[in-house]
Amino acid sequence: MIGAGPAPERLTCSRAGCLERATQRVEWRNPKIHAEDRVKVWLACDEHVEFLAGFLRAREFPVRVAAADGVTGQGADA
16 A cells, blocks of 8 residues: 555655755646646655756646645655
8 A cells, every 4th residue: 555654754856857955845736637626736845846847837837836834755756
């Protein structure tokens, strides 16, 4: 079962291949398929936060960046 294991000790960046500690949450949704109350979350390190947010903004998705404090789980999708 997915998510049945212990919670990770630290949150890592969602950028492919990056193993750095996540410091930011990139919250987004695809308005074509997600209701307004559905928010997905990518985690980002300081180096990749603008890359990930820019990727989503280029697709005209609503994006919000916030501190990763209080995030639980690994969360490539929330």
